[in-house]
Amino acid sequence: MGHGGARPGGGRPKGSVNKATADVMAKLKALGCDPFTGMAKLASGLFPCPPCNETGVLANGEACPACAGAGVQPVPLKIIGDMNAELAQYVAPKRKAVEMSIPDGIDVRAEFVDRPPRQTREEWLAARERELGSVVAPAGAATGRDRV
Ligand SMILES: [Zn+2]
Numbered sequence: 001m002g003h004g005g006a007r008p009g010g011g012r013p014k015g016s017v018n019k020a021t022a023d024v025m026a027k028l029k030a031l032g033c034d035p036f037t038g039m040a041k042l043a044s045g046l047f048p049c050p051p052c053n054e055t056g057v058l059a060n061g062e063a064c065p066a067c068a069g070a071g072v073q074p075v076p077l078k079i080i081g082d083m084n085a086e087l088a089q090y091v092a093p094k095r096k097a098v099e100m101s102i103p104d105g106i107d108v109r110a111e112f113v114d115r116p117p118r119q120t121r122e123e124w125l126a127a128r129e130r131e132l133g134s135v136v137a138p139a140g141a142a143t144g145r146d147r148v
Pocket of ligand 1: 052055068
């Protein structure tokens, strides 16, 4: 008995289609159906009229009632929008939301120019005392009323 597991280099080459997809592609080709072209025509807003094959005239010589002889049929706005949205994904792939995180230890808080520098209460009291030339009561000490 073998040990199982994937063999190196085995399997379908990256980018190639699997059997089911290849079968569908072959069937569509045999029917003359190109879904991408169909979507592009719908996205344009005027779809080639199938009953008259874009001629505006039926096989019996009568004007095509489906397109009133125009050879094209107007596409509803909803379908035009849906087809354009679908096709846009091939032109510009949808962007995924990206999770952002900030590494630990990085301080991203905004510092404004008029914000005073960080200091302890003691540093602040000392600076204030220097500025005012008077003693400021430390936290928890008596209030100003007692110092009159
Ligand atoms: Zn027609």
